[in-house]
Amino acid sequence: MGAAIDNTLLDTLRGIVGPAGLLAGDELRARQKPQQLHAYALVRPASTAEVSAVLAACHAAGVAVVPQGGLTGLVHGADAQAHEVILSLERMNRLEPVDITQRVLVAEAGVILEQAQAAAEAAGLLFPVDLGARGSATLGGMVATNAGGNSVIRYGMMRNNVHGLEVVLADGTVLSSMNQLLKNNSGYDLKHLFIGSEGTLGVVTRVVLRLCEAPAGRCTALLALSDFDAVGKLLRRLDHAMAGTLSAFEVMWQDFYQVVTTPPAQARPPLPQDHAFYVLVEASGSSTDQADRFAQILSDAMEHGLVADATIAQSERECQALWALRDDVRQLGRFGPLAAYDISLRLADTATYVETVRTSIQARWPDAQLRAFGHLGDGNVHVAVHVPDMNTADRAELDGLVYTPLQALNGAVSAEHGIGIEKKAWLGLSRTPAELALMLLLKQSLDPKGVLNPGRVVDSRL
Numbered sequence: 352m353g354a355a356i357d358n359t360l361l362d363t364l365r366g367i368v369g370p371a372g373l374l375a376g377d378e379l380r381a382r383q384k385p386q387q388l389h390a391y392a393l394v395r396p397a398s399t400a401e402v403s404a405v406l407a408a409c410h411a412a413g414v415a416v417v418p419q420g421g422l423t424g425l426v427h428g429a430d431a432q433a434h435e436v437i438l439s440l441e442r443m444n445r446l447e448p449v450d451i452t453q454r455v456l457v458a459e460a461g462v463i464l465e466q467a468q469a470a471a472e473a474a475g476l477l478f479p480v481d482l483g484a485r486g487s488a489t490l491g492g493m494v495a496t497n498a499g500g501n502s503v504i505r506y507g508m509m510r511n512n513v514h515g516l517e518v519v520l521a522d523g524t525v526l527s528s529m530n531q532l533l534k535n536n537s538g539y540d541l542k543h544l545f546i547g548s549e550g551t552l553g554v555v556t557r558v559v560l561r562l563c564e565a566p567a568g569r570c571t572a573l574l575a576l577s578d579f580d581a582v583g584k585l586l587r588r589l590d591h592a593m594a595g596t597l598s599a600f601e602v603m604w605q606d607f608y609q610v611v612t613t614p615p616a617q618a619r620p621p622l623p624q625d626h627a628f629y630v631l632v633e634a635s636g637s638s639t640d641q642a643d644r645f646a647q648i649l650s651d652a653m654e655h656g657l658v659a660d661a662t663i664a665q666s667e668r669e670c671q672a673l674w675a676l677r678d679d680v681r682q683l684g685r686f687g688p689l690a691a692y693d694i695s696l697r698l699a700d701t702a703t704y705v706e707t708v709r710t711s712i713q714a715r716w717p718d719a720q721l722r723a724f725g726h727l728g729d730g731n732v733h734v735a736v737h738v739p740d741m742n743t744a745d746r747a748e749l750d751g752l753v754y755t756p757l758q759a760l761n762g763a764v765s766a767e768h769g770i771g772i773e774k775k776a777w778l779g780l781s782r783t784p785a786e787l788a789l790m791l792l793l794k795q796s797l798d799p800k801g802v803l804n805p806g807r808v809v810d811s812r813l
Contacts, residue, residue, distance in 0.1 A: 460491025
C-alpha cells in the first residue's frame with residue numbers, strides 16, 4: 352500500500368497540470384467509471400514533461416500511481432484504490448503526420464486505436480493491429496498490455512508493430528527510445544521491457560508505430576466444420592494456399608454461434624446452426640484475381656472434406672456482417688454475469704482442453720454454461736463461463752478449474768489481456784520460478800519504491 356496523500360501533494364500536482372488537469376472528490380465520482388471511483392485523485396498531464404513531473408512528485412512522496420488508458424482491460428490492471436493517484440493519458444492524444452517513405456506513425460499514448468488506423472488509411476497505409484475495442488482502446492494501453500486482436504496470424508501483436516517508445520520511469524526519468532528504423536541492433540532493445548509490462552515498469556507517453564502497405568482488398572468467408580480435427584488441417588491448408596495473405600482465422604464453437612445468431616441477437620444464421628464449429632476466414636492482398644482464387648481455395652477445401660458448408664461475403668457490407676457475428680460477445684451476458692478467460696495453448700490441445708474444462712465445471716455447477724471462441728489461428732481461445740449466483744469462493748474455484756489444466760499442456764493463462772490483479776496468483780502456472788524471480792528483479796530495479804502500478808503482475812517484494 353502506498354503512502355497517505357495530503358493536500359500538499361495535490362497542490363503540487365495541480366500546479367503541474369493546471370486546474371483542468373486534476374480531478375478529485377465529486378468531480379472524479381461524476382465520471383462514473385468503476386476503475387476510477389475509489390481513487391484519491393486523477394491527474395491528466397498534457398505532455399511528457401508533465402508526466403515526468405507528476406511521477407517525480409508522487410515518487411518523492413511515496414504515493415502509488417496507476418496509469419490508465421482507454422479502460423478496456425479485463426484483468427483489473429488499471430483499477431485504482433483509495434490510496435492511489437490515477438495518471439490518465441487521455442489529454443495526450445496528438446498524432447504526427449505519417450511518414451509515408453519510412454512507413455511510420457508517431458503518436459502520443461492517449462491516441463485512440465481507431466484514430467491511428469484512420470491516419471494510416473488516409474496515407475494509403477495500414478496499421479494492422481485491430482481489436483473489437485478499436486473505438487476506445489488507446490495506443491499506450493495497447494503497448495502496455497501487448498494487445499493482439501484479429502490479425503495476429505499475419506501481422507503479429509503490438510510488440511511486432513512498434514519501432515520505438517518514449518517512456519517515463521517511476522522516478523520521473525524520461526527514457527526516449529523513439530527509434531524509427533526497421534533494423535537497429537545497437538545494444539539492448541529497451542522498448543521490449545515496457546511492451547506488455549502493464550504500466551508496472553514505466554509509463555508509455557509516445558510510440559512509433561510500424562505501418563504496412565494497405566491491401567487493395569479483402570475476401571471474407573464463414574465456414575462450417577464437422578469436427579475439431581478439421582480445424583488444424585484447414586488452417587494449414589489455407590495458410591499454404593493463400594501464400595501469406597491469410598490475415599484472420601477465427602473459430603466459434605457451436606454454442607457460441609447459436610447465441611450470436613438467435614434472437615434477441617440481431618444477426619440471423621448465414622449458415623445452419625447444427626455444425627460443430629464455425630470458422631471466420633479472411634485474406635487480404637492486392638491480386639486482381641484474389642476473389643476467384645479465394646473461392647477456389649475454399650472449394651478445394653470442401654472437396655477434401657474439411658469444410659461442410661460455406662458462405663463468402665460478396666460485398667463490404669456482408670463482410671462486416673460476418674465479423675459482427677464474431678464480435679457480438681455482449682450476447683453472452685444475457686444469461687447473467689460472466690467470468691471471461693483468454694488463454695493460449697497448442698491448437699492440437701485446444702478441443703480436449705475446452706471439453707475437459709466444460710465437464711469439470713458442469714460437474715461442479717450443473718447449471719453452469721461455457722462458451723468458447725477465439726483467434727485460433729494464433730492459438731488464442733476465449734472461454735466465457737456463467738455460473739448462477741457465483742460468489743467470491745465460487746470464482747476462485749472456477750479459476751482453478753480453468754487454469755490448472757494449462758500447466759501440463761504448457762499453456763498460458765493470458766494470451767492477450769495481460770495479468771493485472773485477476774491472474775497474478777496463477778502466473779506461476781505459465782512462468783518458471785527463474786522467470787518470476789527475474790521479473791521481480793526488473794521491478795525492483797526500475798521501481799525500487801514500488802509505487803508504479805503496485806500489486807499488478809508481480810509484487811514489488813518477495
